[in-house]
Amino acid sequence: MSEDTMTIREMCDAFGVTPRTLRFYEAKELLFPIREGQKRLFTRRDRARLKLILRGKRFGFSLEEIRQLLDLYNVGDQQMTQFSKTYEIAQQRLSDMIRQREELTDAINDLQDQLRWGEKMLASLQQPKLAAG
Numbered sequence: 001m002s003e004d005t006m007t008i009r010e011m012c013d014a015f016g017v018t019p020r021t022l023r024f025y026e027a028k029e030l031l032f033p034i035r036e037g038q039k040r041l042f043t044r045r046d047r048a049r050l051k052l053i054l055r056g057k058r059f060g061f062s063l064e065e066i067r068q069l070l071d072l073y074n075v076g077d078q079q080m081t082q083f084s085k086t087y088e089i090a091q092q093r094l095s096d097m098i099r100q101r102e103e104l105t106d107a108i109n110d111l112q113d114q115l116r117w118g119e120k121m122l123a124s125l126q127q128p129k130l131a132a133g
Contacts, residue, residue, distance in 0.1 A: 005034065005041040015050055025053060030067055060093055 008019050022040070025031045030053055033040035042050075049070055056066040069089070072082035 005043055006047065008033075008040050008042070011042050011047070011050070014047075015054065017050075017054070022050075025050070028063055028067065030063070030070065059090065060097065061089065065089055 006014065008022055011017070011022055012019055022031065022033075022042075026033060026040070031042070031046045031049055033042045033046055035041075052070065053063075053066050056069070057063075061069075069082060069086050072085055073079060075081045
């Protein structure tokens, strides 16, 4: 094996993914390992792409968005189109995440209020039992 390629096991260990995940990304045309029979050898390009895929997934990008962004690498404008489009999508994703966080904060606060009310109700319902006992 060359130092420029990694086996599927080495990729799994290096990136904390399963072989199934790598095969899935290959099937979705996000990764293009060298095939030697049943053996897959991942190049530096595959490793760079996987790093970007995992980062994109962490940020909530869809696989289709990630694939489109990765495909812009070869446009021939020193990645200007790729960077611009990635920045645009990332800004929108950040706005979505902030909105979701605000909605989640509101839901958490509402649930905490309901639990406090529930505690008072439970305490008041238990008072007569204690007095009667």
